[in-house]
Amino acid sequence: MSEQWVETTLGEVADWSAGGTPKATNRSFYDGGDVPWAIISDIQNGPLRETAKCITPAGLDAIGGAKKVVPEGAVLVSMYGSVGRSAIARTPMATNQAIARGVVGTQVSPEYLFLWINAHEGQLDQMARGATQRNINKQIITAFPIVLPPAPVQERIVEIIGAVDDHIAALDAEVGALQGVYRAATSLLWGTAEGDEAxxxxxxxxxxxxxxxxxxxxxxxxxxxxxxxxxxxxxxxxxxxxxxxxxxxxxxxxxxxxxxxxxxxxxxxxxxxxxxxxxxxxxxxxxxxxxxxxxxxxxxxxxxxxxxxxxxxxxxxxxxxxxxxxxxxxxxxxxxxxxPSRREQEQAAEALDAIEGQVAVIRAEATRLRKARAGLLSGLLDRTIDIESAELEV
The missing domain is CATH 3.90.220.20 (DNA methylase specificity domains)
Structure with a gap:
């Protein structure tokens, strides 16, 4: 490709201080109710999960440690976690109320920035400190290298990976629905051919x-x-x-x-x-x-x-x-x-086995896609995979 890709660092393209620290005397970041509160377990290498966990303003003030108001479209990187596992998330473009620790705001495409960090989380772990407790700081994250293509290329990479992610999400949703069907169908285990409970x-x-x-x-x-x-x-x-x-x-x-x-x-x-x-x-x-x-x-x-x-x-x-x-x-x-009778037992088991079989097939396809996604993302970012050919395949 003829477009120029620039080698830089996160410190050059992202604002570590984005969002600012919430003040006890300044409640402009919420509308008067409880404050949505994100913790490390909510950061799962994907979109920041919608969570029922909220905290009162007084409770928020009582929590020690640094906190930030998450801006729209921010990329979050947890400063702490198990060695070998990064915790990275991105927030929706229309949400700016959540409070979290360790926010990297972005001056580039937030979706591209998230994909880059996600694809290189192993490298990020190598830079982290601690034998059992992963620990990164501002110096580590701002020095983290990133290769930045022109904005149109960023958008195309995000669209390609987004299409794969949508497919994976659809498969995961189908698994969830089938699991609900399975739970409902377990009532068959207790029933007779006449529809009564044995x-x-x-x-x-x-x-x-x-x-x-x-x-x-x-x-x-x-x-x-x-x-x-x-x-x-x-x-x-x-x-x-x-x-x-x-x-x-x-x-x-x-x-x-x-x-x-x-x-x-x-x-x-x-x-x-x-x-x-x-x-x-x-x-x-x-x-x-x-x-x-x-x-x-x-x-x-x-x-x-x-x-x-x-x-x-x-x-x-x-x-x-x-x-x-x-x-x-x-x-x-x-x-x-x-x-129930042996025959009724076998019929119930056959029905539940069929549902399980469908779940297994869909999970296997989702696993295959996740593996393919990792290779596709890596290839797009290091330019060993051509964007045009990837767009045709997706």
Whole structure:
């Protein structure tokens, strides 16, 4: 391209002091009500999230540390955060009321400035100080290098990436909608063919405690599993040698068994073991249960994802210290839930599996697009990708 790109720094093109510090005696930045208040968790490498968090003027005055009124179209960079993770955001062009820390106002296209910082956040992290707590300051951010194309080129890059972002946002919205459909469809788990709720049964009638222990032997490799909250399944926690654990023996997980975590059971750490985790091990904090013949494992998998089951588990935990409360196997087996026929279970599971399958496909497409977006943005900014060809593809 023939347009001239200029190598400069953020300090040359952006105003660190943009927005100004709100004064206790000057309420011009709000209309008399509570003040929208942004914190680091609201800065998620994208548009500043609309948040219900507001603060009274008196509360704002009571908070220590520097604060700024965010101007329209500002780019925000958090001064603190975990090493390896930048926190960058941009504000809508029509919003100037939010209060935040560490604002970089802009004299160039705010959308382009955001894209540049976002694409080079790894470089920003390398400039940050601190071993575990990321810390940047005015000197670091103002010295941060930026390559600035002419305004028309900035706009074209923003439009190209914006089109991809719109597609990703649409996919994310579709996932959210399908998750809502899934939550509503879990009512099928309890229903009969006639549309009534099935008669309740104790879990002790549909499954029984069935724990198989294996000794931990030096020189033998085992694979450790963990149980995720909210019935979300199992997580592979990697291999280990039998000599590298303090446990003399551990529980073996077997396909189609139910496994739960006794500790923090109110968070729903319960699931059905899939084929890929058959033979994994877990400590005795993870009891296993074998289902009766008239219980479909696929149905039980979805039951484990329902707040109805988690609430029953929560009501039965024992202990005095919240994070150390446990649910014992015999208490779980006293939970009563509607249990339809095996055929009705399978039909409900099939319907919910179909929704899950759609969610998985859409999420995979969104992941692919995010990866492609990163490569496209990098190529546009370092000029290894031609803008005209990118516009045609998008």
């Amino acid at each position: 008669a309740p049964q104790l879990l002790g009638n549909v499954m029984h405690l069935d724990v198989v222990r294996t000794p931990m032997e030096a020189g033998t490799t085992y694979r450790l599993a963990g149980v995720l909250n909210a019935g979300k399944g199992l997580v592979d926690k990697d291999e280990f040698d039998g000599a590298d654990t303090e446990y003399a023996a551990m529980n073996i997980l077997r396909e189609n068994q139910v496994v739960m975590r006794k500790l923090t059971a109110w968070e729903g750490p319960i699931t059905v073991v899939p084929a890929g985790f058959d033979g994994f091990v877990a400590s005795n904090e993870f009891p296993t249960f074998t289902l009766a013949d008239d219980i479909a494992p696929g149905w039980m998998k979805h039951v484990c994802r329902t707040p109805r089951l988690w609430a029953e588990m929560q009501s039965r935990v024992v202990g005095t210290v919240q994070r150390r409360k446990r649910l014992n196997p015999d208490q779980l087996l006293l939970v009563a839930l509607p249990v």
